[in-house]
Structures are given as C-alpha cells and as structure tokens.
Amino acid sequence: MTAATDGVKRQPQGLAGAPGSRLAQTPSGIEVKETFTSRDLEGWREDEALGAPGSFPFTRGKFESMYRERLWITRNLCGLISPQRTNERLRFLMTAGQTGIALVPDTPTQLGIDADHPVGRNGVGVQGVPISSLEDMRALFSNLPVDRLTASFSVPGVAASMIVAQYFALGSERGIDPGLLRGSVQNDPLQARLTSYDPHNPIELTLRLAVDTIVFCERHMPNWHCTTINAYDLREAGLNAIEEAAFSLAIGAEYVRRTLARGLSVDAFAHRMLIISAAHNDLFEEAAKFRAMRRMWARMMKDFGARRERTCALTLAVHTAGSTLTARQPVNNVVRATVQALAAILGGCQGLDLSCYDEGTSLPSELSAEIAIRTQQVLAYESGVIRCVDPLGGSYYLESLTNEIECRASALVQEIEELGGMAATIEQGWASEVIDRSSFRLHDEIASGQTPVVGVNFSADSSGLDEALPVAPIHLEPCLAQVDAVAAWKTARNAKEVRMTLERVLAAGRDRKAELMPIVLEATTAGATVGEIVGTLRRAYDLPYDPFELVDHPFGL
C-alpha cells in the first residue's frame, strides 16, 4: 500500500487501522455493529413502521410505484449575473436534460434590498440572480412556458412573499390559470434567521409574512408549494443528520401551528409544505434519515389532526452537500455527488439537485452543471436503482438506523417543544448553540484527520487531479448594468401608483391583523420593488426603512 502512504496522512486501513477514528460510528454518532440481524428489530412491526409504499406512514416512499411511474425531478440550482443571463443558463439546462427549474436569487434580493442599494450593488448577481421587481421576473422567464414547468425559488427569508407575488403577477399578465403555476418557494424565515439571509428583521414580521403567504397560496395557487423547510442550509451550517431531521420537523410544527391559528385546517395546506434536505456522504445514514423524516412527518401531521392521507405524505427535495466539496482535486467531487445522490434516491426523494464539482470554490460552469445532470441520468437510466421501490426496505441495518434516527430526532423535537418551540429556541440563542457545537466538532474532526477527507487530509498528493477538470474563475463581478436597469425602472414606472400602494402596505403592516399578501401583490403589480415593500413593512414595525441605515424611504414614508 505504498500509494496510500504518499499523502499527508496514512490511509485508514479498515476500522482497526484507524485509531481514534469515528468509522465505527455514523457521523451523527450512532454506533454501528459489525452485523445486524433480526434480533435488532425485535418488537418492530412492519405494518406500523413501514406500511406499503404510498401509504401511511410513508416510510417506504411518497408514492406506490415511486420511480417506475414518476422519476424524481432533475434540477440544478441556478442564478447568476442578471435575469437575462440566468434565463440563458436556464434554457441551456433545460436543453441539457433538466426537468425542473431551481432558482437562487442573489444576496441583496434575499435580504430584501434592491440592486441599486449602496451595499447591495456590490453583491448584484454574484451569488444568485438579482430580482428587484416584476420587470426582472419577466426577463427571467422570458420565452419559458410558466404554465408547463415547475419552478423552485430558494428564498427562505423576508423576500419570499414578494417573489411569490411577482410570479403570480407574471402568470396573471400572461393569462395563465393560477392552478397551472407549479413549483415552490422556501418561505422559511426561521431557517433564514438561524443560518442565512436575515438582517435581523423582527421574527414577528417575517413569520406573519410567511403565514400570510401560506394562506394566499391555499386560496389562489392550489398547486404551488407554499413552504419548503430548508433543512439543507441547517445541515450545511453544521448540524448532523439527526439534528437536521429534528430541526426541520420542529420548524414545520411552528408554521403548521401558526397557520392553524388562522383558521385553516391542516388538510387544506400541509400537503403543500415540503422539506429540502441535504444528502451527505454517509450513504446508509442519509438514506435512513430520509425515510425517518417521512415517518416522523406523517405522525406529526396526524397529531395535528390530519384526516387525509396526502397531508401526511412528505415531499422531499434533496440537494447534495456543497460543504463536502473540496477545492483540492475537484474531480473527486463528481464521485461525492454521485454517492450522495444515490443516498437521496434510495431514500425516496421527489426532486434532486446535485452540487457541481467546481462548487468548492465557484459558481458552477455550464460544463460542471452538465456533468451534474449526466450523473443523475446515469443513476436513473443505467444503474437500475429505480427498478424496485424502496430497495433497502427491510434490511436489518437500514431499518435499525431508521428507527434510531427517528428515536433520537423525536427526542430532540420534544426538547425544542419543551423550550417553547423552534421560534423561541432561535430567539433564546439555544438553536444557534446547537449548530455551533456540531459544526465545531465536525471541523475539529476534519482538522485532526478523524473524519477522512480524500485529497485533503490524506492522499493530498496527486500527479494531476487538481487540474483534471477546469474550474471557472472563483468570483463573478457585480453586474452593474443590472444596478442601472433597476434605477432606470424606478424612474420609468408610475411613481404615483407605487406611492399609493406602498402607503397601503404601510397601513396594512401597522394593522397587525391585516392580511399582507393581497397588498404586497398590489404593490408588486404597480411596480414596487422587493426593497421598497420590505422597507415599508419595516417602517410599519418602527424600524428604519433600510436595515443598513444608508437609504431613506423613496416616498418619505
């Protein structure tokens, strides 16, 4: 094994040769024995634990025939430079074999500030697509048939409602029946507050917007997924598989509770909530996690009073883990994504989105995006993995893991509920401490070599793997043409109408009982931007218009 000793660390030689390693445990700390037998499933009842595929508790899958009838939706997360350039990339991806659209807006949009904001302008189109106004949404979907595609918007935070309003308005002006608008928005402000895009807007406001969006979709966009709990970002921030399952379920419980309080029955909306989860490297733990999440969700919905089976059937979208990708030997990332995608498929996902090999350091190039699609196609059409529904079902090991994950994650959900629910644990700082603890542990284990990362903490020397595939420039420049376009849009639109609708947004925001979405839609249609609507709502909560306190309200509200 001389080759293995060439790297910075010796390759672990099985469990015995890797002292101190956690190889005898899953990454989330479940002990794994050498062999599992029927004794490990004593007291386990197939009818209760599994049911048939497509039936409660949906452990074996959301649908009876799963991929034999309906393949998962192949997506590639996309968003770069400008609405026009992103539109070109979308069309490229559709031609390459993508079957659904997955869009990520840029950071200014996510934070609820416009492209022409003095801080925002540096980030325009750099880490996603800029969408300030309805005009941008029009450009983004130019020549794309919105009545015949499924579009997912990765917007967890305060801008989610405005993005839904824009998409709805786009459909209306094209004369499309809103029932034909299919896709999803994240609309997950708790996750946004915890790990990503939220410049400290009051949780009271963001939760209000989120629930209003759920209510609006229930009434007007019956086939739209109103909430996508973003378990993915929680996992990427450092949680392990068990914690990811627990946090996402507890977040779901918070939204369901608050929507029930608005008078809707759980059967009216919960089947339009889904989870986007992360697939990491540990094949069996990940596959078991997806199965456990479906079972936990089904049982939770029953506890919320669900009477219809479909309310209990969790839709799972899966994105392979960007945080596992390495800058060194990026070609290895193709293999990582393949293993992770396999876990997602064995776990029964409905949508699948692979991180591209260059995403350790870059936004994906066309080449890397195409490889990600080809990887999905090889898995779908060559590997035979789709032939049999839930092929791992009944395995002593996998069912034991599924039970253990459910058991530990349920205990954690219970703990969160006892602390007052997910929103409370976020405000108390507890949730963030859990993330830090797990994240630091993971990073420590990578630094010490306890968690092996091929090409990084061992086998780092290579004759050419670092350059085996091209990696695009690390950074995109901010798209200043888009900054100008948004500024021009603001002068060209009917200012009087925008002002009037923003005044109504302010009044509705101040009346804590008013429904916000109809008025957000009105303002959006009149030409108000994401930044203006969010800023006006901030004013209604007695906060400065601009979270960075650099810009005043354009109409002095």
Place this chain on the structure above:
Amino acid sequence: MRLRILAAKLGLDGHDSGLRYVAQCLSRAGMEVIYLGKYQTVSRVISVAVEEDIDVLALSFLSNEYRQQVPELMTALADAQLQDVEVVIGGLIPQEDHEKLLSSGVSAVFGAETKVDELVNHLRDRAERRPAAHKSRPATVSKEAS
C-alpha cells in the same frame, strides 16, 4: 500579551460557518475574540474596533466583495488612527489578489483549506513583537445582533 481580535464579515456574503469556527479556534488558543458576525459595514467595524480597542481584525470573504470593501476599510482604519490594527483575511481569495491585498496593508491572507494553526501561529508571532499594552479584560463576547 493577550491578543484582542474582532471577527467580522463585511458586506453581503452570508456564509459564516468558517469564520465562526476560526473564532472558536482563536478563542481556544487563548485569544480574546469579539464576534461581530455577518452583514457588517466598514463604519460599524471601525466603531467597534475603537470601542473594543482591538489588536487584530479577522475578516472572511466568500464572495468578491473584498475588492471594494478592503480598500475602503484600510482608508477608514488610517483615518481613525488604527494603523496598528493587524488585518487578516481568509476565505476564497484567488492567488492573484493576495499580493494586492498585502500591498494595501493587510497583514496576511489565508486561502481555502489553510489549517487554522497557521493563522494561530501567525498571530502569536505578531503578538510577540507588539508592545505589551493591554491589561486584563473580559472574556470572549458576542456582539451579534439578536
């Protein structure tokens, strides 16, 4: 002397798990870390730097915003007579930009997959050369808005 470090992300890049881990490592290494977190502006960083009398400013960038933010920051540091503050930068900084940052007065740039020990050693080495001015101070504090 015990180094006092301000850890922050300037601009809009929202990826902070790397910086959080680095802050944790520096704190374990016996340094005092004030964690300011993400979505910061130059003026806020400067005002906290003055208020907390820091020795080191540790910044992380995963997007290209360092190209606008760092020159602005270096000017603002000079204007606030904080030239003695060491600025260290980590994250996704392409090699061709390292020299530019260093010549603008940044003390060190650490790229992807640098071991945290390298940063700790760099700061310890700098600390030894600094005059011992600081007395005992409160332990690590978080200044993240909540």
